Amino acid sequence: MGAGLALPCDRRGGVSIIQRLRCGDTTMTMRTPERRYNHRENDKKWQERWERDKLYQVRDDDPRPKWYELTMYPYPSGNLHIGHWYAMSPADAHARFRRMQGYNVLHPMGFDAFGLPAENAAIKRGIHPHTWTMDNIENMRRQLRSMGAVYDWDREIICALPEYYRWSQWLFLQLHKAGLAYRAKAPANWCPSCQTVLANEQVVDGKCERCDSPVSRRDLEQWFFRITRYAEELLDFSGLLDWPERIKAMQTNWIGRSVGVEISFDISEYGLEEREIRTFTTRIDTIYGVTFLVMAPEHPLVARLTTPERRAEVDAYIAQARRQTEVERLSTEHEKTGVFIGSYATNRLNGERVPIFIADYVLLTYGTGIVMGVPAHDQRDFDFARRYGLPIRVVIAPAGWKGEELEEAYVEDGIQVSSGPFDGLPSREGKERIADHIQGQGWGGRTVSYRLRDWLISRQRYWGTPIPMVYCDKCGIIPVPEKDLPVLLPEDAQFRPTGESPLKYHPGFLNTSCPQCQGPAQRETDTMDTFVDSSWYLLRYASPHYHQGPFDPATVREWLPVNQYTGGAEHAVMHLLYARFFNKALRDLGLVEFDEPFLRLYNQGTIIAERHKMSKSRGNVVTPDPYVEELGADVVRTYLMFLGPWDQGGEWSDAGINGMARWLNRVWDLTHRDAAALSQRPTDAEATRSLVRITHKTVRKVEEDMERFKFNTALAAMMELTNHMGRAWDEGGVEPVAWGDAIDKLLLLLAPIAPHVTEELWERTGHAYSIHSQSLPTWDGELARDEEITLVVQVNGRVRDRIQVAAGIGEEEAKGLALESQRVQPYLDGKEIRQVIYVRGRLVNVVVG
RNA sequence: GCCGAAGUGGCGGAACGGUAGACGCGACGGUCUCAAAAACCGUUGGGCUUACAAGCCCGUGUGGGUUCGAUUCCCUCCUUCGGCACCA
Known part of the structure; x- marks a missing residue:
């Protein structure tokens, strides 16, 4: 390196760790091997050992309670990027956590192997989709293995293979x-x-x-x-145990249920086979305000209702609508255009003949494909009427309305006017009375429409x-x-x-x-x-090699429904809704017995890079491989889980990953200290008690957090434990037994997150293989209990003192101490004490006036 | 436009309505070193008073409200992100 050039190899904060490592600085992991975790040797060593021993093989006949934890299988695009790791390694940690809780856990992996990119590769580069896909899978499998997950590869599913897709066909x-x-x-x-x-x-x-x-x-x-x-039934989420409200809301919106009335208009004057046309409305209270009808241009009746003199114009409009792509047609800025088709329909409530138009703002696929135009009370109809000079008749009077013209549609409730026998009713009531009337006359009736399409x-x-x-x-x-x-x-x-x-x-x-x-x-x-393939893959994992059907009913009964599903929220309405539908359909066919495929759902957030979602076109895709190579799988896993709350996603940056390497090495270092050396010094009951307390508190906290996918705070708690241990070692006095117990518990808690380093340390601390077959440590509320607390003393809600007191302090004593406090006194001076609030174990608030 | 989530130090983020800023990154100071890197130890929201000790004030997007007490609950607005978008 030439002198004077401050190239990235210089010691500068923002330099990426990968750049630094490329510059030959490998001290971070390689110096004095015994003092640091050697991931290059050990990651491989344990991955091979686990595989050889079939440690993660899932047995159907295992007597422990079953737990099916599924993460959305990836599309084999060729490379596993950091986004995959972000989805999969925390899911793996959670599955491992469940294993250690004593469940027989099924946490399988496979590939969503059909799809357009494979075909594009075939077209562009002449590689057969099958070859392209299988090569990609081969590579991704290797990358996935480097993560050190609990996948039982004997259960792998590739939906593009005949042994799978024959059952999709079936x-x-x-x-x-x-x-x-x-x-x-x-x-x-x-x-x-x-x-x-x-x-x-x-x-x-x-x-x-x-x-x-x-x-x-x-x-x-x-x-x-x-x-x-x-x-x-899809709107009914009552069969789910725990789904994000957000996703349920999205599905509800997607299905788009709306309650209204179907009302027919008379077209018998044209002597067609159809003597009436039906419209759907949620505002039947506005029926007397109808001044036109609008049909979707593609509506089959349009051709027959178009009069000869209007035909040319109508055909031209239809042709133009057809040319538009869906995107253009649905754009919000779209002007309301349409054409009169020459015919009229009669509103049976008032006997009025209204013209029939076609307009592309009416969708064939929703409702009946025909809309009654009420310009006074619907903004779209209002715009349309303005454009084509159609009458705008107010039938729901706004409060204080004096008969003046409207500037825009009035869409709120009001009082029925110009509505024949319904005049004077509040529109809410008018809605019901008019619906009853229509139903009684046989002109239509109450009905429900959905936005959802087949x-x-x-x-x-x-x-x-x-x-x-x-x-x-x-x-x-x-x-x-x-x-x-x-x-x-x-x-x-x-x-x-x-x-x-x-x-x-x-x-x-x-x-x-x-x-x-x-x-x-x-x-x-x-x-x-x-999405057909991914609607039932969850079932196939239960018996991936079954030949007599898509799945073995007996094992499906054992494993399904999925206890916990994890994946990106981008699948909120497509995959997740399709899979729910598929499940219900299979249930009605008698193939499965449960109503919902996924009992619990947790969505991880998106990981971004350089402030944007990763994408090939943007060129900001981060590949985990170099990080895994340089720092080890555990560091990458831990870092991804420490970034922030899993459901919020986050930005990948090299900056913080060092900290995880440092911390895991700190765990390594603490574990290698000779606890016997502690006994050379006089033991101190308080120091020991203190370590025992924080150990048990940590176990409690980590288990609560892991349960709810709060990996970041679980890790923070473990870091606090290691910080405490570092200080406790320096200060001395801890009994070796307490030290050893803290180490053991720490390793067990960390095992789901960092499986390799903990396995190595478990062996080095003389325990029997494997740490991943152990139970989670237990905690004792008595040992975790604080003996002393900080009593906060506030005056009018502002903190004025903090007093160390016994945890069991009584209310009177606490209040007494608070009022006597030297720091509090000046604030009480000469003032009337109005109230003293006491929160047990926390604070005293003195209210003065 | 509608639905949903979120706005907290230099940065990522913690906080059952009760000590705001846990934990980590970065920065700064120190130890080690000929020197650096790495590692380890310490300090680290802003402002003010003070020789120090010790205090005080301000601070969780904005403005209100509820409360003894609000990052947390309610309302208004602003910004960002995600979803839907002429659904009659």
């Missing part, structure tokens, strides 16, 4: 049989130049990410799961589970018989640069015979959404 067939899987037209993102369907993430600013041509929507026949049938599971892709259906010209759509499963993905697929599914052009796959008439037939070429 389950599809069961849902189909039960009427829960069906085919319908649905719009897909279509790239006209690539001639292919795009996933939402492949559409960038309304354009194809590959060729930049504008994307439009095109209707395709696709497969759906009828999740809406379970909407009501789950579209079709993907026009190769790398997914083939949907096991066959199209026969004679027999129609026929399921593949169960005995013919799996429908295998052909290995010799040709990937086109456009991203089009190779299955459509693979004669060997495509052409088959009809299971019913044996005549020529074609296979379904759509594959399943990967």
Whole structure:
């Protein structure tokens, strides 16, 4: 290194530890091996030993109570980044904690191995998705092993292998049989130049990410799961033991239940088969304010209700709406536009004929796809009416309203006006009375609408589970018989640069015979959404090698439902809702016996780097490997758990990780001290008592915190113990037995978080292998009890004195001491004591006036 | 816009309505060293009084409220993050 250049190898605070290590400074871990933990040797040594001994093998017949702790399986993107470690190592620590509590813990790992990136790799680099995926898995498995987790690799699941996906297909067939899987037209993102369907993430600013041509929507026949049938039950979270309120709120919003009235309008004047059209409203109290109707442009009735002179304009509008991508169409800034279709409908309550429009702000998929326009009491209708010069009639009077025109829609409650027989009623009551009236007349009735739509599971892709259906010209759509499963993905697929599914052009796959008439037939070429795979993987882990079905009912009964699920909150509404639906569907099919798949849910936060979420495109992805190599798995694990509360995520920075290395080495150092040396000095009862007390307090605190995933404060408590031990050693007087007990308990508490170093220390302190087969230490409330407390004395809520007193001090005595205090006296001088508040074991507050 | 979470030292963060800042990082001082690094020990919210000892005041995004007492509970507003977003 040349002189004068303050390069990163210089001694500067902000320099990353990795940079420092690259500059040849390995003293941190390598100096005097016996004084420090040598992770390079020991991490490997113990990982190999655990594997050889099958220490973490999970047995179904273990008599201890079962605990199924699952963490969301990763997508095999190729590299495990620090975000994976952040999700997995605390989950592993918690699972280990449960093991030490005496549970037979199932904490499995696998790979969510189907998905688009594998197919993109095939297109871009000519690597087969299978090869790409399996290579990535190989690498990630190695990285996962370096973490030192309790995974039983014999139970690994890879959902892209036929032994798994045949059962995804089998389950599809069961849902189909039960009427829960069906085919319908649905719009897909279509790239006209690539001639292919795009996933939402492949559409960038309304354009194809590959060729930049504008994307439009095109209707395709696709497969759906009828999740809406379970909407009501999915809103019921009572079967869950502990889920974040936040996630329940998100699912509730997603399902979007709203109670209202379906009311029909008369169109019999047109002599169509349909003599009425139905609208859904949550504001039936405003029915007398209807001045127009709006239909979704795609509504099937539009064509028949459009008059010849309006046809050209209507068709143009529909075509334009179709061109818009979903994103554009749903943008908030979107102007309310529409077209009159030439027809009218009659409001039966007042006999009024109102014009029918189409407008793209009305969604075909919600309610009935037709909306009654009440401009005075709905802002969207208000904007629309203004634009097209439609009347705005107030029927719910705001307080103090004198008949003036509105500046904007009045959406609150009020008094019914211009509402025929309902005039003068408060609108809340009007709502009920009008609904009763409509129901009585047979014009409609109370109903419930959901925002939730059926789950579209079709993907026009190769790398997914083939949907096991066959199209026969004679027999129609026929399921593949169960005995013919799996429908295998052909290995010799040709990937086109456009991203089009190779299955459509693979004669060997495509052409088959009809299971019913044996005549020529074609296979379904759509594959399943990967959320189908992840909707039941939790069941497969119970019996991953079972061949007679997707899972062994007996072991599923033993292990399921999942006691604790952990993963990112980004799956709040997709995966977690789909999995709940799937479970309920399987329950109704008689395949499982429980209502909810995941009894408890805990979401870890996101780990960010350089103030942003890690992403390849941003180039801020942190790979744990170099840190593991230089500092050891335990340091990385401990650091991730110490950063802050697990559910809040945090920013990765090198700055603090040294502290964890220092602390683990401090534990190492304390453990290696010869307790016999303590007995050379005279023992001091108070010093011993003090160590015993803090030891027991620490055990209590750590167990409470670990229970609730509060790893950061659990670690802080252990650090306080080691700080105390350091001082106690220097001051002397501690009985060796108490010292040894503190060390043992510390190692046991730390074992779930830092499994390697504690295993090594457990051996070095002469204990039998393995620390991970031990029970958690117990604590004794009596020993943890404080004998002395600091009594805080306040005057008018401000701290004026702190007095050391016996813990068992009585109220009168405490108050007496407080009032006598030299520091308190001046504040009482000449003032009237109005009140003296006493909080047991804490404080006395003297209120003076 | 709606729903949800969160705003605390230089930084990450602790605090059953009862001592704000545990624990760690960084910084500063010291020990060791020829010197540095590492390691170890100590100090570390801001301001003020004071020779010292010891005190006082201010401080948990903003402004109110409840309370003997509020980081904690309630209301207003501001900011950040996450989710949904024309849902009739």
